[in-house]
Amino acid sequence: MTTTTTTTAAPAETVLDARGVTMRFGGLTAVKNVDLTVRSGEIVGLIGPNGAGKTTFFNCLTGLYIPTEGEVRYKGTVLPPKSFKVTSAGIARTFQNIRLFNNMTVLENVLVGRHTRTKEGLWSALLRLPGFHKEEAASREKAMELLEFIGLAHKAEHLARNLPYGEQRKLEIARALASDPGLILLDEPTAGMNPQETRAAEELIFAIRDKGIAVLVIEHDMRFIFNLCDRVACLVQGEKLIEGTAGEVQSDERVVAAYLGEPFEGAPGAEEVAEVEAAEAHAEEDHEAEAPADTPADDTPADDDTPAADSTTSTTTDGEAK
Numbered sequence: 001m002t003t004t005t006t007t008t009a010a011p012a013e014t015v016l017d018a019r020g021v022t023m024r025f026g027g028l029t030a031v032k033n034v035d036l037t038v039r040s041g042e043i044v045g046l047i048g049p050n051g052a053g054k055t056t057f058f059n060c061l062t063g064l065y066i067p068t069e070g071e072v073r074y075k076g077t078v079l080p081p082k083s084f085k086v087t088s089a090g091i092a093r094t095f096q097n098i099r100l101f102n103n104m105t106v107l108e109n110v111l112v113g114r115h116t117r118t119k120e121g122l123w124s125a126l127l128r129l130p131g132f133h134k135e136e137a138a139s140r141e142k143a144m145e146l147l148e149f150i151g152l153a154h155k156a157e158h159l160a161r162n163l164p165y166g167e168q169r170k171l172e173i174a175r176a177l178a179s180d181p182g183l184i185l186l187d188e189p190t191a192g193m194n195p196q197e198t199r200a201a202e203e204l205i206f207a208i209r210d211k212g213i214a215v216l217v218i219e220h221d222m223r224f225i226f227n228l229c230d231r232v233a234c235l236v237q238g239e240k241l242i243e244g245t246a247g248e249v250q251s252d253e254r255v256v257a258a259y260l261g262e263p264f265e266g267a268p269g270a271e272e273v274a275e276v277e278a279a280e281a282h283a284e285e286d287h288e289a290e291a292p293a294d295t296p297a298d299d300t301p302a303d304d305d306t307p308a309a310d311s312t313t314s315t316t317t318d319g320e321a322k
């Protein structure tokens with residue numbers, strides 16, 4: 001008789017549990033009855049056309065807004081309706097528009113991010129009061145570790161305002177990580193980044209996840225979000241349209257329809273479309289020039305069309321599929 005032993009992995013802990021979150025501004029319902037769960041070890045994406053309610057939802061999760069209805073729990077406990085208390089509880093975030101202390105150094109910005117984990121408060125950190133300096137030594141080591149982690153240790157003494165844009169975005173992430181979060185919310189972390197910076201941001205987010213921090217990320221760059229995320233939820237006009245794996249969401253016709261008229265970032269732009277059209281027109285001209293006058297169109301070998309057709313297909317597919 002054979003016995004089989006099966007080992008089951010421990011179920012992932014629910015880090016964030018948002019239930020029925022609704023946010024109204026007067027007559028406008030920006031977020032309507034949205035449920036979302038993020039588990040430990042996960043990277044979850046939040047997509048949706050402009051004005052879909054993504055940032056408003058983030059604001060409801062982080063205590064900036066008190067939802068009109070619904071409840072948000074972090075590791076089983078209902079979150080307090082104050083952003084600094086939410087940060088203390090373990091949720092950190094970055095903003096769509098970078099919010100750094102421009103006249104402070106890179107290191108000081110990260111140290112300010114540690115204030116929820118030190119006895120001295122935010123004002124002490126900002127005004128560099130004596131108490132802050134005492135705790136600074138202990139926090140400094142941790143802050144330098146974070147700067148190493150994001151690759152900015154060599155710029156620790158630079159003023160934040162002198163960093164290139166992509167590095168300012170990284171610094172915001174380091175500052176958020178300084179509060180030792182269990183969940184980090186990233187609002188358009190690659191906005192304004194070039195392709196190399198975007199790839200580096202992707203690696204950084206994977207590394208954050210590997211540190212045991214769950215990630216919820218808003219992005220318009222579909223290629224980035226579908227590469228990165230374990231699950232993706234799509235908001236449209238404040239409501240969650242679908243939630244699933246990248247493949248499921250990507251192929252959902254309602255998602256595609258929701259974006260119609262608003263091309264995906266990474267989808268072929270006007271220039272690429274013009275290139276394809278020019279190539280097609282060129283191929284047609286060549287074809288007409290090559291075909292003997294008395295050859296019926298149907299007799300033209302299929303191969304003659306292949307290169308132009310292939311190049312058209314691959315450009316379109318590549319752009320749309322990712």
Ligand SMILES: Nc1ncnc2c1ncn2[C@@H]1O[C@H](COP(=O)(O)OP(=O)(O)OP(=O)(O)O)[C@@H](O)[C@H]1O
Binds near residue numbers: 028050053055
């Ligand atoms: N404080 C506010 N007062 C009134 N209306 C608001 C407020 N904040 C957001 N809205 C409205 O709520 C809706 C959702 O906006 P929100 O910024 O959350 O969308 P979004 O999905 O983040 O958009 P984007 O991708 O453009 O950043 C919009 O119609 C917006 O005008």
